[in-house]
Amino acid sequence: MNAVAEITQLLRKAEDGDGTSLDAVFRALYPELRQLAAARLRGNQDTLSPTVLVNEFYLRLHEGGPLSLNSRHHFFAAAAKAMRWIIVDQARRRSAAKRGGDLVEVTLSERLSGKSQDEEVLALHEGLDALDAISPRRREIVELRYFGGFEFREVAELLGCSERTAKREWAHARAFLHAWLAESV
Numbered sequence: 299m300n301a302v303a304e305i306t307q308l309l310r311k312a313e314d315g316d317g318t319s320l321d322a323v324f325r326a327l328y329p330e331l332r333q334l335a336a337a338r339l340r341g342n343q344d345t346l347s348p349t350v351l352v353n354e355f356y357l358r359l360h361e362g363g364p365l366s367l368n369s370r371h372h373f374f375a376a377a378a379k380a381m382r383w384i385i386v387d388q389a390r391r392r393s394a395a396k397r398g399g400d401l402v403e404v405t406l407s408e409r410l411s412g413k414s415q416d417e418e419v420l421a422l423h424e425g426l427d428a429l430d431a432i433s434p435r436r437r438e439i440v441e442l443r444y445f446g447g448f449e450f451r452e453v454a455e456l457l458g459c460s461e462r463t464a465k466r467e468w469a470h471a472r473a474f475l476h477a478w479l480a481e482s483v
Contacts, residue, residue, distance in 0.1 A: 301326070302369075302370055304326075305323055305326060305327070305369075305370045305373070306368070306369050306370065308320070308322050308323045308326075309323055309367045309368060309369065309370075309372070309373060310368065312367070313366060313367065313368070317360075320359065320360070323373065324356055324359070327370070327373065327374075328352065330374075331352045331355065331377055332348050332349065332352050333348075334374070334377065334378075334381070334446065334447050335348035335349075335351035335352050335355075335381060336348040337447050338351070338381055338385065338445060338447075339351065346384075346385070346388050351381060351384055351385075354380075354384045355377055355380045355381060355384065358380055358383075358384070359376075359380070371448075371452060371455065371456050372456070374446055374448070375438075375441070375442055375446060375448075375456055377446065378441050378442055378444075378445040378446025378447070378448070379441050379445065379446075381445050381446075382423070382426075382441055382445040385419055385445075386419060386420065386423045389415075389416040389417075389419040389420050389423075390420065392416050393416050393417070393420060418479070421478070421479050421482045422475065422479065424478075424482070425474070425475045425478035425479060425482075426440060426441070426475075428474075428478060429471060429474055429475065429478075432474070433467075433470075433471070435457065435467060436467050436468075436470060436471035436474070437471070438457065439453055439457070439464060439467050439468050439471055440468070440471050440472075440475070442456065442457075443468060450464045450465050450468070453468075
């Protein structure tokens with residue numbers, strides 16, 4: 299049995315309540331999850347390291363309700379969403395402490411505003427919520443691309459659309475978020 303099929307089989311067992319299967323999935327995919335987390339943090343790991351981010355995802359995965367993850371891609375999509383929330387929670391905690399301490403650098407591929415990193419993460423989070431009200435699919439594409447690091451081919455496969463559609467939706471989502479962030483300055 300190949301690795302992808304094995305992960306899918308373990309995820310199905312986990313969905314049926316087998317906690318050891320979920321642990322096995324996590325162990326098998328840990329190097330990729332850590333690499334994904336490191337890419338999200340981009341080397342600025344003052345208080346939130348890739349290891350901490352992945353371990354926090356693991357804890358949240360276990361404390362949540364029943365899982366509905368049916369493939370390796372779906373698992374990584376869930377990881378991307380969880381990492382988004384973890385990074386946003388961290389930014390909120392740091393913003394609540396106000397004007398002090400170390401900043402967690404979450405660098406977007408292009409600078410979207412002149413805000414501090416925490417303010418930018420929170421504004422991006424609010425923009426994603428606003429985008430979700432207009433187009434949940436576009437919000438999901440941003441989560442998969444930015445927080446999950448998925449290529450367009452993988453996004454299209456996950457969402458059941460063409461790669462061209464995924465690219466077009468990504469362009470619309472980016473334009474919306476750029477406008478949102480420009481207004482929130």
